[in-house]
Amino acid sequence: xxxxxxxxxxxxxxxxxxxxxxxxxxxxxxxxxxxxxxxxxxxxxxxxxxxxxxxxxxxxxxxxxxxxxxxxxxxxxxxxxxxxxxxxxxxxxxxxxxxxxxxxxxxxxxxxxxxxxxxxxxxxxxxxxxxxxxxxxxxxxxxxxxxxxxxxxxxxxxxxxxxxxxxxxxxxxxxxxxxxxxxxxxxxxxxxxxxxxxxxxxxxxxxxxxxxxxxxxxxxxxxxxxxxxxxxxxxxxxxxxxxxxxxxxxxxxxxxxxxxxxxxxxxxxxxxxxxxxxxxxxxxxxxxxxxxxxxxxxxxxxxxxxxxxxxxxxxxxxxxxxxxxxxxxxxxxxxxxxxxxxxxxxxxxxxxxxxxxxxxxxxxxxxxxxxxxxxxxxxxxxxxxxxxxxxxxxxxxxxxxxxxxxxxxxxxxxxxxxxxxxxxxxxxxxxxxxxxxxxxxxxxxxxxxxxxxxxxxxxxxxxxxxxxxxxxxxxxxxxxxxxxxxxxxxxxxxxxxxxxxxxxxxxxxxxxxxxxxxxxxxxxxxxxxxxxxxxxxxxxxxxxxxxxxxxxxxxxxxxxxxxxxxxxxxxxxxxxxxxxxxxxxxxxxxxxxxxxxxxxxxxxxxxxxxxxxxxxxxxxxxxxxxxxxxxxxxxxxxxxxxxxxxxxxxxxxxxxxxxxxxxxxxxxxxxxxxxxxxxxxxxxxxxxxxxxxxxxxxxxxxxxxxxxxxxxxxxxxxxxxxxxxxxxxxxxxxx
Amino acid sequence: xxxxxxxxxxxxxxxxxxxxxxxxxxxxxxxxxxxxxxxxxxxxxxxxxxxxxxxxxxxxxxxxxxxxx
Numbered sequence: 001x002x003x004x005x006x007x008x009x010x011x012x013x014x015x016x017x018x019x020x021x022x023x024x025x026x027x028x029x030x031x032x033x034x035x036x037x038x039x040x041x042x043x044x045x046x047x048x049x050x051x052x053x054x055x056x057x058x059x060x061x062x063x064x065x066x067x068x069x070x071x072x073x074x075x076x077x078x079x080x081x082x083x084x085x086x087x088x089x090x091x092x093x094x095x096x097x098x099x100x101x102x103x104x105x106x107x108x109x110x111x112x113x114x115x116x117x118x119x120x121x122x123x124x125x126x127x128x129x130x131x132x133x134x135x136x137x138x139x140x141x142x143x144x145x146x147x148x149x150x151x152x153x154x155x156x157x158x159x160x161x162x163x164x165x166x167x168x169x170x171x172x173x174x175x176x177x178x179x180x181x182x183x184x185x186x187x188x189x190x191x192x193x194x195x196x197x198x199x200x201x202x203x204x205x206x207x208x209x210x211x212x213x214x215x216x217x218x219x220x221x222x223x224x225x226x227x228x229x230x231x232x233x234x235x236x237x238x239x240x241x242x243x244x245x246x247x248x249x250x251x252x253x254x255x256x257x258x259x260x261x262x263x264x265x266x267x268x269x270x271x272x273x274x275x276x277x278x279x280x281x282x283x284x285x286x287x288x289x290x291x292x293x294x295x296x297x298x299x300x301x302x303x304x305x306x307x308x309x310x311x312x313x314x315x316x317x318x319x320x321x322x323x324x325x326x327x328x329x330x331x332x333x334x335x336x337x338x339x340x341x342x343x344x345x346x347x348x349x350x351x352x353x354x355x356x357x358x359x360x361x362x363x364x365x366x367x368x369x370x371x372x373x374x375x376x377x378x379x380x381x382x383x384x385x386x387x388x389x390x391x392x393x394x395x396x397x398x399x400x401x402x403x404x405x406x407x408x409x410x411x412x413x414x415x416x417x418x419x420x421x422x423x424x425x426x427x428x429x430x431x432x433x434x435x436x437x438x439x440x441x442x443x444x445x446x447x448x449x450x451x452x453x454x455x456x457x458x459x460x461x462x463x464x465x466x467x468x469x470x471x472x473x474x475x476x477x478x479x480x481x482x483x484x485x486x487x488x489x490x491x492x493x494x495x496x497x498x499x500x501x502x503x504x505x506x507x508x509x510x511x512x513x514x515x516x517x518x519x520x521x522x523x524x525x526x527x528x529x530x531x532x533x534x535x536x537x538x539x540x541x542x543x544x545x546x547x548x549x550x551x552x553x554x555x556x557x558x559x560x561x562x563x564x565x566x567x568x569x570x571x572x573x574x575x576x577x578x579x580x581x582x583x584x585x586x587x588x589x590x591x592x593x594x595x596x597x598x599x600x601x602x603x604x605x606x607x608x609x610x611x612x613x614x615x616x617x618x619x620x621x622x623x624x625x626x627x628x629x630x631x632x633x634x635x636x637x638x639x640x641x642x643x644x645x646x647x648x649x650x651x652x653x654x655x656x657x658x659x660x661x662x663x664x665x666x667x668x669x670x671x672x673x674x675x676x677x678x679x680x681x682x683x684x685x686x687x688x689x690x691x692x693x694x695x696x697x698x699x700x701x702x703x704x705x706x707x708x709x710x711x712x713x714x715x716x717x718x719x720x721x722x723x724x725x726x727x728x729x730x731x732x733x734x735x
Numbered sequence: 736x737x738x739x740x741x742x743x744x745x746x747x748x749x750x751x752x753x754x755x756x757x758x759x760x761x762x763x764x765x766x767x768x769x770x771x772x773x774x775x776x777x778x779x780x781x782x783x784x785x786x787x788x789x790x791x792x793x794x795x796x797x798x799x800x801x802x803x804x
Contacts, residue, residue, distance in 0.1 A: 204801045272786035273774045276767070298775050305771035312767060312793070316760045319800050328797055335790065344738030344787050 001106070004114045008098035008121060012091045019418055020087040024436040024475055026421060028428055030467075031139045033477065033485040035086040036439055039073040040488055042066075045183075048236060048700035049637040052484040054458060054492035055501050055525070055657040055680055056636070060240065063704060064182035064233035068144070089140075093147030096178075097124055100150025101375075105382050107157055108323040116382035119403060124150065124378035126411040128295070128304070129370040132280040135420045138435055141184035148178035149191070149375055156195055156222065160202050163214050166729070168222040169722040172229045173715075182233060186361040186368045192223065194372050197333050201326040228714040232707035237358075239661070239700035255354055261363040262353060266340030269366035275338045277304040278377065280366065287424040291414055303406055307384075311377060314384035317391075327379050334373035340365035381407075426540065427476035438475035440535070442569030443486050449566055449573075450489040450529070455633070456581040457528035459573075461493035463536070463544040464509040469494065470537040492525065500658060500680040507598045509544060513552055517602040519561055519578045524601045524678050526655045528579040530562065535570035580607055584631045584641055584696075587611035587651040587683075588621040596679045604678060611651050611677045619685065622648045637701035644691040654682040654696055661699040666692060738787055745795050756799035763792030 019026070027033035034041050044050045045066035050059050075085050098121045105117040124130065134146045152171060159167025175182075182188050199219040203212050227234060274281045284296045294300070311331070318324035341350040353359050362368050385403045389396040414420040421434040428434055450459065461483070469481045481494035495505040508525075512518045522530070530553065534546045553574050556562050566573040585606060592615035593600050604610045609626050613619055627646035631639050641652065641664075652664065658676040664684040665671060671694070677683030686694070745759070770785030 205804050207804070271779075271783050272790060273770070273779060273783050276771075276786055277774075302771075302775055305768075305774070309764070309768055309771065312764050315793075316757070316764060316796075319756060319760065319796075322804070325797070325800055325804065329801075332790070332793060332797060344742070344791055 001102075001114060004102055004118055004121070005099060007118065008095055008102065012094035012098065015094060015415060016087045016091045018416060019090065019421070020083050022436070023081070023083050024438055025083045025086050026138070026435040027437050027477060028138050028423065028435045028479040030480045031141075032480050033437060033439070033482050034140060035082050035089075036437070036482070036485045037082070038069065038076050038085060040485065042069045042073050043636060044484075045069045047635055047637045047698075048239070048704045049656075049659075049698040051490040051636050051656075053481075053494065053496055053498070053501070054460075054483075054490055054505075055498070055655075056490070057498045057501070057657060058236075058659065058661075058698075058700070060236050061185055061188070061233050062183050063236050064188075064230070065141075065180040066232075067176035068178070068180035090143070093143055094125065096147040096151050097149075100147075100152075100154050101378055103154045104150055104157065104379055107154060107161060108327060108379060109383055109386075112383060112386055115400065116386045118382075119385055119400075119407060120378045120382035122404070122407045122412070123381045124374060126407060126415060127374055127377065128278045128280070128411070129374040131411070131414060131420055132283045133367055133370045133374075135415070136283075136423065138421065139184075141180055141187070144178050144181035145184055145187040145371060148175075148181045149194075149371055150378075152178075152191065153194070153198070153375065157198060159222075160199070160215060160218060163211070163218075165218065165221060166722070166725050168218065168225050169718055169725070171222060172225045172718060173722065175226070175229070182230065185237070187371070189358060189361065190368055190371060192226075193337075194330075195219065195222065197330060198326070201329045204329075205322045205325050225714075225718065229711055229718065231714070232704060232711045235703045235707040236700055239703050255357070255360065258360045258363045259350070259354060262341055262350070262365065265364050265366065266342045266346065269364075270339035270342040270346075272335070272339060272342075275335055275366070275373075276308050277301055278308070278373070279304070280370070289419075289422055289424055289429060291419045291422075295414075300410070303410075307381065307403070307406075308377070310384040310388055311380045314380060314387040317387055318383070324380075324383070327376060330372070330376040331380060334369055334376050337362075337369035338366050338373050423478075425478045426470065426537070427472075428478050433475050436475045437477045438473060439477075439486065440473055440569055442571060446531075446566070446568040446571050446573070447487050447489070449568070450487060453489075453528070455489070456526075456583050457489075457579065458526050459487075459489060459491045459529035459531060460508060460522065460525070460527045461491055462509060462512070462530065462532050462549040463538055463546055464492070464494065464505060465538075465541055465543040466495050468541060470540050472535050472537050476537075492527070498657065500676075504598050504680055509549075511599075511602070513544070513548070515602060518556075519576060520603075520605060521598075521601050522576050523578060523580070523582060523606050524604055524655075524681075526579075526582040528576055529565075530574045530576065532572045532574075533570060534572075578607065582606050582653075582655050583633075584629050584639070584655075585609070585653050586626040586629050586643075586646075587653050587677075588623060588626060588648070590619045590621060590651070592619075596676065598679055601679060606653070606678070611653050611683060612679060613651070613675060613677050613683065617673075617675050619651070621650060624648045626650060635701075637698040639696040641694040641696055642691075643686070643688075643694065646686070646689045646691075648689065649685060649687050651677065652684045652686050652694070653677050654684075656682060658682050659698070663697055663699050665695050665697075738791060741788060741791055742795075745791065749795070749799075754799075756796045756803065758796075759792045759799065760796035763789045763796060766792065 025035045044059055044062050048059055049056060072085055101121045101124045102117050105120045134142050155167050155171045199215050203215045206212060269281045284292055315324055315328040385399060389399050418434060419431060422428055422431055467480045471477045483491050483493040495502055511521050532546050532549050538545060553562060562574045562576055565575045587609045589610045591604055591610055591612045593612055594615055596612055596614060600612055604612045624647045628644045631641045633639050657680055662682045663670055671684045673685035675683050766785050766789040770782045770789060774782035
């Protein structure tokens with residue numbers, strides 16, 4: 001055992017040394033570049049509302065990642081290089097995954113030699129599902145899930161096997177180490193579906209009633225402890241229903257749309273010919289890199305099938321063994337889930353999917369179920385090679401070396417070479433670059449300069465496009481736009497699926513290029529600076545030529561609308577000379593609109609107290625002198641607004657994305673009239689006069705704070721109970 | 736629908752014949768191997784049909800194993 005653990009520790013060091021040997025962080029796809037400055041992402045987990053992108057949005061279960069963010073921010077503050085922090089995380093994940101698999105194999109097959117358990121470890125690390133869906137996909141939450149699943153499953157199974165209630169306590173106590181995994185909602189659900197099936201299979205393989213009852217109680221206790229200790233982020237999921245703000249790309253409850261996606265993806269990736277060979281059918285196509293195509297040549301497919309045939313043979317031979325029966329059951333459940341609504345019996349999957357809203361996250365069944373498929377296949381592979389060796393004793397060594405060679409050498413090849421971190425898009429298609437990124441220093445300078453200008457404004461980056469961006473840096477980047485990673489000031493740099501925001505953003509650039517009144521729109525968005533970046537591959541991303549934007553801005557400079565104020569490398573900053581802080585502002589000139597269109601903002605002068613409002617709000621206000629407004633930002637989800645000199649009713653506009661859960665209150669009394677104004681913002685009708693204070697807060701923040709208290713108390717209680725239980729056990733052992 | 740039909744046929748057969756789990760598991764493996772061979776020969780449709788049939792046989796075999804456990 002000791003030797004295998006040492007092997008796992010050393011092999012993980014070697015792998016991360018290869019990956020990070022030249023000192024670059026890595027990033028791509030939807031994950032942005034969180035390791036560029038991990039501390040910048042901490043607020044996203046601390047508050048129920050975040051200011052990025054541009055107009056703000058709900059954080060939902062990003063709050064789950066707080067323990068991970070806190071730990072990594074601590075390392076960042078110690079002065080550890082960013083790439084080193086990422087390397088440490090990857091090492092930790094590989095070690096967790098490897099150790100978890102090893103311990104699980106020993107738990108299910110106590111008499112199996114370590115060398116066969118080692119095969120399982122290597123299989124879990126390098127199999128095509130891990131290769132494609134975890135490492136090549138390169139999403140940090142997936143990577144954490146990959147690391148957590150084996151170790152969590154081991155602890156859960158250990159408790160079931162030993163019939164001890166101690167293990168659920170251990171399980172929840174280790175979870176904060178992997179909290180980032182829980183920002184992946186599908187994994188949160190998958191983990192408990194998986195534990196449910198494990199419990200069910202233990203239940204079915206044991207005859208006596210007391211044992212069966214224990215399994216039920218054990219599962220419920222585990223779920224209960226998990227729920228209490230993680231209530232801080234689970235409450236954020238619940239708040240989606242409580243506050244009627246379910247419009248989000250994360251929790252998309254559009255069932256008919258999701259059913260369509262599920263159907264398409266099941267047909268594409270859910271064929272059993274692919275699922276059985278652990279192949280992601282969408283990974284290989286005419287654009288695939290050469291090494292991907294090699295992996296899908298017939299000899300590789302044959303060997304993949306042979307490995308699975310070996311597993312199936314082991315299931316048949318060992319069917320009387322409870323461990324095999326449980327693992328065989330898990331393997332076929334995983335296959336069933338991975339194929340989605342494809343036959344056979346896909347109707348059951350479809351029925352459950354369509355009737356349980358939270359299961360909408362399983363609209364890509366292969367990707368989600370591949371975690372448990374990879375795990376269950378890994379646990380069986382070591383035993384299956386052992387089983388084959390028993391059947392063919394003369395070929396024992398040959399069989400072992402062949403399997404080891406295929407898994408460790410052939411499947412491991414993209415990992416040793418770093419090819420696993422390449423993809424068909426430029427610049428990641430260059431093996432010298434892959435997912436490696438080096439952000440030019442001028443971004444740091446630009447960020448510092450922006451921060452030095454204050455905290456009461458936004459900026460808009462041009463050219464403006466959709467989520468995807470490609471930077472032409474020496475070690476470039478291709479993936480989701482990096483606004484949160486690069487700048488601490490909230491900026492509008494890309495479009496994304498956030499309500500109102502996704503309608504508004506495409507019209508910003510169009511307005512700049514075609515309308516004279518652009519600054520009215522910029523003021524309504526509280527945008528003080530405009531900046532143009534010349535270091536992006538605008539042609540590849542079908543974006544506007546930065547030179548055309550420059551030309552437009554230069555002509556506006558001549559009209560004294562804007563002024564070029566700073567230049568950092570490839571970034572040019574222009575200041576909106578008409579800007580005034582409009583985070584909060586009083587308004588009494590109501591511009592009624594039947595349905596609030598973005599273009600109508602061009603007739604709204606927020607500097608003169610205008611506000612665009614739905615005509616059904618039926619607002620009529622006196623045109624008297626507007627009150628003075630000042631405010632204090634307590635955190636992104638809470639503000640204190642001071643009003644003085646209010647002579648009559650007015651509208652308080654808060655230029656943050658509209659959401660039902662934003663609330664204004666005066667001395668704990670809620671202000672009822674809350675509506676959407678200026679297309680995207682919040683407005684409240686304030687009926688008070690004179691001088692007074694208002695509190696503006698995003699209500700789920702209260703829930704988050706309460707949840708944090710409950711979670712901390714639960715953890716302390718659990719730790720206390722755990723220590724008591726362990727000391728009692730030790731006493732009993734001694735006596 | 737054909738796979739539901741296959742399942743119903745197997746259940747009826749099992750009710751009458753009372754076979755052991757291994758009776759379904761072994762053919763499931765053979766069908767899987769034939770399916771895999773056909774997949775390598777790029778006969779994808781028939782291969783997929785065989786894989787699905789193999790899957791049903793495995794499920795039936797496993798359920799019987801749980802019953803007799």
